[in-house]
Amino acid sequence: MKRKKIVLLIPFLLLAFIFSCAKLKKSEDEKIILKVWETYNNEEHNVFLQVIENFKKYYKEKYNKDIEIIADRVPFDALVDNIKTACLARINPDIARVDALKVIELAYHKVIEPLDKLPNFDAKSIEEKRKDYIEAPFNSNIIDIKGEEHLYGLPEQTTCLALFRNLDLFREKSAELKAAGLDPNKAPEDWDEFIKYAKVLTDEKKNIYGFAMANSLWFTLPFFNMYKAEIIKKGPDGKKYCNITDERAIYAFQRKVDLYQKHKIEAGAWRAGAIGPDQGFINKVYAMILIGPWMIQRFKDSGINYAVSLIPKPTKQDAIKLKLIPENATDEEYHKEITTSTNIGGNNLVIFRNSKYKEVAYEFINYVTGKENQIFWSKSLGQIPINLKAYDVIMADTAVIPEIKIFMQQLLFAKVPPLVPLYGLMESDIVNPEMALALKGDKTVEQAFKDAAIKIEQEILKQVNE
């Protein structure tokens, strides 16, 4: 009998123990408190804390009110999953700094606020607001959900790809480059010239290659963009459809495939287990790579001698072939119409729908992306400003390192990646494997893109268009 009592008592005690652990909800404070989740590194985080202090002073002066802003660092990995579960539990912050390509996911989940609907939205239209920012990063926030287009965030930090040249490898082949009629101190201007440079720089016996590239949709976007190929297009009925089988898209990727298969100047760095482009670049194995400004400091730390330049542009013949310019276009028209191009990455600031202080949050993100703060941010961290007024100031500042200015120039020719909610899935599960098959020669580019298009329509766009 005694034993039975003990057996009955144990589960009761366990339950009592579990529920006693539950915390009581605290009563909410009346003071304005904004919570920001951000993914900065240590250095950026410290500057961001300074930005917060500056904003507090600005807010106090403007409204004579005190405000508290809490900045919490979140690991970049699984950030969106973290946000989604936090939204489920209503413990999400007021503002979050998220990957530019993830804003659409949060917008489709209806957890972030359209900024243009806020009463204190400070422009007559999205178009007017766009004039303050570099276009491509700003456009990553304009999301069309069921025919309604709204602005869901503001760009806060941006990045893109540009061409990095390992100058030591260029110098070693200086005589050969000159003999081929190429200037070892200059970067190639178009892709034909690029191939010429890379052929001289490639020395298969020494395992040195003129070029190395990653195989992912994001890293291939500069090719698509330079030939003005749109992977996802909006039809006249307002629905989105996959346009990856378009002549320009196929030609763009064929150009990339040819660098490996036909011209044999690419190292195959995209293959599993191969030396990655940035690692090969540091180790003087690859002479040219496409990479972003995040590697500048690392390349400097590793002591390599390098230079940054604009990504080469399409040749005139290519431009005529793809009807980007008329057949009888002059050289002047060609140079005017056909430019270098790149993609964008980076982060945007979004405001959550359940934030108690959405208008204050908007004031804050507007301040962060405003001219004065962007100049401060850019000078403190050597990063690219996204505000166009700050852009002009930084461009004229001789203290800014030349590499950053090249990236700033390159960004003016950037285009936003396709904005679809499952972009990550589209890239990793559909386009990348098909592109890898084309690069390996297991499929033609046409076939690979046809297969990719079917999957994109079924697995990605069907849900978007429903």
Next chain:
Amino acid sequence: MKGDNIRNFFIHLFLICGVIIVLLPLFWMLITAFKQIGQGMKFTFFPSTESYSSSYIIDFTEKYNNKVIFEYINPSAQTVTIAGTFNNWDKEKNQLKNDNGIWRIELNDLPAGKLEYKFVVNGSQWIYDPDNPNKADNSILEIGEKGIFTNKKLNNATQIKENNKVLFKYFGPQYKKVFVEFQGKVIDLLKDDEGYWTTLMELPEGKYSYKFILEVPFKTALNSLYTLDNFKKVLFNPDFPFSRFFFNSLVVATGCAFLTSLFCLLGGYAFAKKQFIFKDKLFLILLASMMVPGMIFMVPQFAIVNKLGWINSYWAMIIPHLGNVFGLFLLTQYIKTIPDSLFEAAKIDGASELQVFRIIVLPLSLPIIVTLFLLTFIGQWSNFLWQLIVNTPNSPYRTLPVGLALFRGQYATDWELMMAGACFSILPIAILFLVAQRFFIEGMTQGAVKE
């Protein structure tokens, strides 16, 4: 006998190769943890005592033009330009090139006479040339009609002398040896009292490219590749509370492993040796739940944890992992192998239920309990996603995997710091394995020996 030896040799060779391959990631982690920032991705593992200067060009064909070489030492400057009377004080026109902290520019065909100039550091600081004592409002350099002029006694400038003679010269008192490499030859340089390495050569007129090979002492080379700073940065960084992360991981992993082992032992004993209603059906249901991927449970578990108000607490990090069906299955199957006669004998001797459990079940199941403890400990020690979502970013209960993920950015990763942190994170597991290996061996040999 000879055949056996050869066979044994190849078996050993195969095993050693296998071990090396398996341990490669560990070696890489350890080496990277000790590397200087920026060196982690390099294939260099042995410190090289030799390094190269930039390449220079010596141009005999221009020797009668006016050339002025400006040199300015400032390793911390981001940009250095020169502005003066020769470029209408345009601070953006002539940018100096950085070579290991020595900024340098060569200007050709400057007019003879008095030249006024200043350096512009980081775009805004106008400074006098620190190496030129001749100054008024600006630094002043007198340029003659022909020849090469410099603003100072240059650090690494080769000088063209009369009669086609070239004086190769490099400033480097810290170097053990300096050579000059040009036209495929390597020539030894001699060090003078001031720390300059020089050699004089006679060359036919022309244009030559050359560079210096700099040999440093082994200790300097070692320090330029390896450091202990990464560990200090991880341990004492105010933005990265390592000790707190480590403590939290230890509490969560130990708590989970201990409680899981306890509950699985109790449950396993009941399922293996006790009779109760729906025992088999219940066991089957529990086993069926093993077939469902763990991620499926994440959202409902999170909802429950949130309802209970456990977000940002150890409870959320430990309690949802205690219902470990795999552990229950493992213990049940193991305890089933203990002969019933032992339990019957104990009962006959008057042992209570608790005594049976303590004297028979617990000691005989110890190897499998230790195994389960270790498996659970390892699983929870490296658990990232659950511990991330049940803690808000300001939570003091964040664990080490969540903390280490802070070194991983959107595009770039601080490999050297991350690996230094990872070195600490493998310590508890390594210690546990060392301590517990005796039980593994016991577990493996228990059935092999007959009384």
